[in-house]
Amino acid sequence: MRIHVALSLLFGASAVFAGTSPLWLSHDKHFTLSSPEASTNVVATLTHAPQVPPPTGRKKPAHVVVDIEVKEVVAPIAGDTTYTFWTFGGRVPGQFIRVREGDTVELHLKNSPDSKMPHNIDLHAVTGPGGGAPRTFTAPGHQTEFTFEALRSGLYVYHCAAAPVGMHIANGMYGLILVEPPEGLPPVDREFYVMQGDFYTAGGYHEKGLQAFDMQKAIDERPTYVLFNGAEGSLTGPNALHAKVGERVRFFVGNGGPNMVSSFHVIGAIFDRVYREGGTTVESNVQTTLIPAGGAAIVETTMRVPGDYAMVDHSIFRAFNKGAVGTLVVDGDAAPNLYSTKTKDSVWLGDGNPFGAAKTEKKSGDAMASGARVFASTCAACHQQQGQGVGRAYPPLAGSDFLMADKDRSIGIVLGGVQGRVTVNGQTFDSAMPPHGHLGDEDVANVLTFARNSWGNTGAPVTAEEVAAKRANGTPIVKVAQ
Amino acid sequence: MIAAVMGAVVVAIGAGTYRPLFPPSPNEAQIAVAAFSMDKTPATNAELLAFVKAHPEWRRDRIARIFAEPTYLTHWASADALGDAKPDQPAVNVSWFAARAYCSSRGMRLPTEAEWEHAAAASNTSADGANDGAWRAEILSVYSRPSPQVLPSVGGKTNFWGVSDLHGLVWEWVVDFGNATSAFASGADRMRFCGATAAGASDATDFAAFERVAFRTSLHASYAMKNLGFRCAR
Numbered sequence: 077m078r079i080h081v082a083l084s085l086l087f088g089a090s091a092v093f094a095g096t097s098p099l100w101l102s103h104d105k106h107f108t109l110s111s112p113e114a115s116t117n118v119v120a121t122l123t124h125a126p127q128v129p130p131p132t133g134r135k136k137p138a139h140v141v142v143d144i145e146v147k148e149v150v151a152p153i154a155g156d157t158t159y160t161f162w163t164f165g166g167r168v169p170g171q172f173i174r175v176r177e178g179d180t181v182e183l184h185l186k187n188s189p190d191s192k193m194p195h196n197i198d199l200h201a202v203t204g205p206g207g208g209a210p211r212t213f214t215a216p217g218h219q220t221e222f223t224f225e226a227l228r229s230g231l232y233v234y235h236c237a238a239a240p241v242g243m244h245i246a247n248g249m250y251g252l253i254l255v256e257p258p259e260g261l262p263p264v265d266r267e268f269y270v271m272q273g274d275f276y277t278a279g280g281y282h283e284k285g286l287q288a289f290d291m292q293k294a295i296d297e298r299p300t301y302v303l304f305n306g307a308e309g310s311l312t313g314p315n316a317l318h319a320k321v322g323e324r325v326r327f328f329v330g331n332g333g334p335n336m337v338s339s340f341h342v343i344g345a346i347f348d349r350v351y352r353e354g355g356t357t358v359e360s361n362v363q364t365t366l367i368p369a370g371g372a373a374i375v376e377t378t379m380r381v382p383g384d385y386a387m388v389d390h391s392i393f394r395a396f397n398k399g400a401v402g403t404l405v406v407d408g409d410a411a412p413n414l415y416s417t418k419t420k421d422s423v424w425l426g427d428g429n430p431f432g433a434a435k436t437e438k439k440s441g442d443a444m445a446s447g448a449r450v451f452a453s454t455c456a457a458c459h460q461q462q463g464q465g466v467g468r469a470y471p472p473l474a475g476s477d478f479l480m481a482d483k484d485r486s487i488g489i490v491l492g493g494v495q496g497r498v499t500v501n502g503q504t505f506d507s508a509m510p511p512h513g514h515l516g517d518e519d520v521a522n523v524l525t526f527a528r529n530s531w532g533n534t535g536a537p538v539t540a541e542e543v544a545a546k547r548a549n550g551t552p553i554v555k556v557a558q
Numbered sequence: 559m560i561a562a563v564m565g566a567v568v569v570a571i572g573a574g575t576y577r578p579l580f581p582p583s584p585n586e587a588q589i590a591v592a593a594f595s596m597d598k599t600p601a602t603n604a605e606l607l608a609f610v611k612a613h614p615e616w617r618r619d620r621i622a623r624i625f626a627e628p629t630y631l632t633h634w635a636s637a638d639a640l641g642d643a644k645p646d647q648p649a650v651n652v653s654w655f656a657a658r659a660y661c662s663s664r665g666m667r668l669p670t671e672a673e674w675e676h677a678a679a680a681s682n683t684s685a686d687g688a689n690d691g692a693w694r695a696e697i698l699s700v701y702s703r704p705s706p707q708v709l710p711s712v713g714g715k716t717n718f719w720g721v722s723d724l725h726g727l728v729w730e731w732v733v734d735f736g737n738a739t740s741a742f743a744s745g746a747d748r749m750r751f752c753g754a755t756a757a758g759a760s761d762a763t764d765f766a767a768f769e770r771v772a773f774r775t776s777l778h779a780s781y782a783m784k785n786l787g788f789r790c791a792r
Contacts, residue, residue, distance in 0.1 A: 148704040160702050189629075189784050192705050192729075193769060194776030215776035217629060217783050240768040247702070278699070288699035291765050292691075 119143070120181075122171035125305045126317060128267040128328060129174040131260055137178035144171060145186040146195045146214070146236075146249075153275060153301060154308035154399060156284040161306065162193065162236065162247040168306025169271035169332060170234065170251025177229040177258050182221060183208065189217035194238055199224075200370070201232035201253045209237040229257040231354030231372040233330050242334045246276055246294050248306055250332030252372055257356075264376060265323035270402065271330040272338045272367070272389060273306065274299035281398065297335040302394035304387065304402045311387065311402030319379050321408025324348075326376045327387075333369025339390040340365050342377065342404065349376040364390050379406045381415045423508050425458065443537060447526025450519045454512065455527075463531045469507055471500040474531030483528075483536065487543055490520050491551035513551050517543040566605065566664075567598040568792070569720045574685060576672040579759050579767045587760060591676040596669055597789035599712035599722050600730060601660060603634070604645035606652065609660045611638055616656055623780075626653035630782040646711040648728045648787040654779040657731045661790035668733035669791035671774070675767075678725065680718035688764075697766045700726035705785040725766075731788040735774040 116138035121129040132138075147166045153159040164170025175181055187195050194215045198207035202224045211222035236249035252271060276294040277287035281301065293300065304311050311317060319325050331338045341364040350362045351374035367373050379385075387402035388395035395401050452461070458470040465472035473479050478500040479486055493511035497504055512520070517540040524543075528535035573593045581587045610616050610631075617638060618631040631651050635641020652660075654668075661667050669677070681687030687694065705728075714722045724730075761767065777786075 150704065160704065190705055190707075192701060192703070192785055194772055213776055215773075215778075215781060215783065216785060218776075218781070239772045240765045243702075243765055243768075278695070288695070289702050291695065291698060291763065295763065 117141070120173055120175065122165065122173060123269065124165065124167050124171060125169050125269040125271060126311065128172055128254075128269045132174060132176045132179075132256055133260070134176050135258075137176060137180065139180045139182065140175050141182045141184065142173055142175075143184045143186070144197070145188060146191060147188045148191050148193065150286065152307055153277070153287070153303070154282055157277070157279075157282060158286045159275065159277060160247065160286070160289075162195070162244055162249045164197070164234070164236075164249060164251050168248035168250075168273065169269075169330065170249070172251065172269045172328070173234070173253040174256065175226050175253065176256045176260075177226055179226045179255075180223060181226055182223045183212065184219060184221050185212040185214050186219040187214040187216050191216040193244075195236045195244065195249065196220075196238050197234055198237040199232060199234040199253055201226055201228070201230070201234070201255050203227050206237070207234075213238065226255045229255045229356070231255075231328055231330070231351065231374050233332065233370050233372055235332060235370070242294055243289060243291070245332055245334040246274070246289060248273060248275075248332070250330070252328055252330045254328060261326070261374075264326040266319050267326045267328065268317050269328050270304050270311065270387065271306075271332055272302065272304055272336075272340070272400065273332040274334065274336040275301040275303060277301065294334070299336060299394075299398060302336055302389055302391075302398040302400040304400060308399040313403075316384075316403040316405045318405050318407070321379055321382050321406060321411070323406075324376060324378050325404070326374060328372065328374055329365075329367055330372040331367040331369055335369060336389075336391070336394070337369055338367040338400075340367050340373065340375070341388050341390040342375075343386040343388060344381070344383070345377045345379070345385055347375045347377050350374070379404075379408075381411045382406050382408045423510070425510050443522045443525045444529065446519070447522035447524070448530075450515065450523040451526055454515070455523065458509075463527065463533075465500075468503070468505060471498060471503070471505045473527050474533065476500050476533070479527065480533060480535055483524075483538060483542075484546065485554065486524055486528075487520065487538060487546045488551065489554050490515070490524060491543070491547055492553045494554045496555050511551065511553060513547070517541075517547065566601075566790075568595045569598045570595050571673070571677050571719050571721070572685065574676045574679075576676045576679075577688075577760055578672075578675075579761065579764065579771050581760060589672050591672050594669070594673055594791055596673070596677060596721065596791040598716070598720065600648040600728060600787040600789045601652075601657075602646050602712055603640050603643050603649050606631075606649040606660060607634075607638070607640060607645075609663055613659065613663060616659060621656070625655040625780060626782050627778075627780050629784070630656065632782075633784065644711065646713070647709045648712050648723070650709070650728055650784050650787045651782040652731075652786070652788060653782045654731050654735065654777070656782075657788040658733065661788075664790060666790035666792040668731055668788060671732040671734050673791055674724075674730065674732045675770075677717075677719055677721055680721075682715065682717055685718050688761075694764070694766065697725045698769075701766055701769050709785075728785050728787040729770075729773055729783075731786065732774070735777050735779075 118138045118140045120140050120142045123129050144164050148162050150158050150160050161168050185197050196209045196212040198209040202208045208222055212220045214220045232253050234251050234253050236244040238244055276290045277300040278290045279287045329340050347362040350359045350365045352359055354372040365373050383406060385404040389400040459465055459473050463472060463474035491513045494509045497506050520543045521538045521540045524538040571594055574591050576589045576591050619637040629651050630653055633643050633651050658668055679686055681690050681693040712723055716722050
């Protein structure tokens with residue numbers, strides 16, 4: 077009975093459809109906002125990332141037609157992995173729209189006949205409930221239109237808001253619309269379009285083949301990929317961005333989400349200016365800027381030093397393990413005064429004594445026992461417990477002709493370190509030993525006495541007085557002449 | 559019970575319960591579905607061609623524009639010949655009006671949304687696949703892929719009831735597709751978009767059901783789309 081009742085009601089509803097369409101599904105009414113200033117008619121130039129349309133250059137508002145086709149496409153997401161993207165314009169992110177504050181924007185949304193899903197567009201630049209979504213809900217093989225006035229300047233995200241909305245966004249349905257302020261943005265040398273998004277595939281990271289959307293991972297907010305411009309490698313290698321030393325570069329950075337908030341950072345650059353969250357507040361000297369899901373920022377930086385700059389989400393595992401990396405290659409002359417080359421690279425052995433510096437052995441009368449302790453904590457890491465050394469890196473002390481030949485030189489080496497080529501038992505070592513002047517006279521004397529009388533070595537003991545005398549003469553690093 | 563009608567196989571579907579994604583009212587969270595019968599497969603090009611020949615007012619060159627948009631049956635070579643369209647492919651580019659007329663000519667009707675959803679809730683092994691995560695994930699992944707350029711023939715794997723092709727071949731008309739629209743859209747623009755759609759949904763994780771509701775919501779009765787077919791019930 078219930079079904080019969082429902083059915084008759086539904087037939088009634090269908091009759092409504094057969095005649096005039098409900099207002100919110102209307103596809104043949106043409107709404108046009110009229111503005112006395114909007115006399116110029118313009119068709120918006122749309123660009124795919126990373127390209128940005130040129131500035132509008134207009135001093136007055138215009139009537140701007142924006143024409144976007146939604147396409148569902150299978151494309152690489154990483155290497156040999158493909159994914160079914162739902163797109164504004166055939167790629168992720170959607171095409172960049174650039175208009176001017178006060179423009180009347182007539183938006184045409186076409187949904188490809190090959191689409192399986194109905195789609196729509198919610199532009200955050202729109203003032204009005206749903207942001208355009210209810211006006212543009214479009215079945216496959218159909219097109220809709222609506223008009224809005226771009227009341228407020230700023231950089232705004234647009235996205236599909238058809239149910240289930242998270243899935244439409246997770247499949248890549250987002251892009252950016254820039255509403256220029258009346259005076260335009262200050263000129264720069266280059267502008268780029270970068271948009272982050274998180275993706276949820278049934279297979280793991282880099283698992284090959286066509287990967288299905290994984291609803292549970294999306295609900296749990298565990299992305300398989302976090303990407304710039306919809307694919308791993310879309311901004312690296314042959315796809316890297318390019319600029320020259322001295323140029324000012326502006327990035328229009330969006331974050332489609334659906335879940336992750338981006339910590340956008342360019343490694344080795346400080347942002348001169350950040351239009352925080354795409355609005356009118358400009359901050360200077362910013363290292364990392366937070367971009368919410370469904371938000372955007374304009375960042376500007378001046379390239380002063382040549383080289384490769386990595387763009388990352390500084391939630392850094394996303395960059396390292398989920399793909400959120402791009403590259404800006406800057407060509408030009410080196411600027412060593414700003415950023416030198418590596419000017420030194422040498423061995424550092426640490427402080428050596430984990431028990432603290434300048435620890436002095438009390439006079440115990442047992443120089444050998446004391447020396448053994450100093451040796452174990454300070455010397456054995458390189459010269460080894462049995463004084464045997466390590467390969468060609470650290471020379472042996474056991475049976476060392478070099479050690480035993482010159483007591484005074486050995487004291488000098490412990491105090492001041494040694495640098496240069498050393499020949500021990502006929503073998504050459506080209507390494508370095510740091511100074512150990514922080515050891516007290518007693519410790520230096522005892523460790524040398526120990527080394528000169530262990531592992532088969534026999535030699536005269538070294539006294540604290542000898543060490544003190546040597547130290548008093550200065551303890552420069554010993555340079556061994558060959 | 560299986561019976562042949564005009565060459566089509568009709569399958570019996572047992573009574574059951576339909577849980578609407580957007581219950582029309584709190585008292586209708588579950589809707590009883592009486593036993594009924596439906597075509598084992600979607601209507602085919604061959605079946606629709608026979609219908610059009612017998613009822614020439616439904617030819618694409620004679621149909622009133624109010625009953626079908628210009629894409630109606632445009633995948634055929636002419637108004638009364640299939641050409642490259644295969645006889646056993648599902649009939650698509652058919653408006654709600656034409657689908658209803660076809661079913662009526664067979665003494666049948668379009669299924670209700672409740673009937674269709676009840677039949678389609680069955681997995682291969684159970685009358686209710688709602689708790690079968692793998693089965694639900696498979697449906698979602700099938701929906702996510704773009705429509706193939708050349709549609710397969712009807713007669714894929716059968717489900718618990720012995721019905722084929724409910725998921726993944728083509729979308730299908732239901733007689734009360736506007737019911738989805740009105741439930742989904744209750745309160746004007748309020749419920750239909752973005753995060754707001756989850757509010758009031760009976761199961762916010764049944765994305766495939768969201769997609770079917772969203773799809774039905776996007777339709778007008780005159781629409782004729784290349785991935786939208788139908789089957790009959792009684």
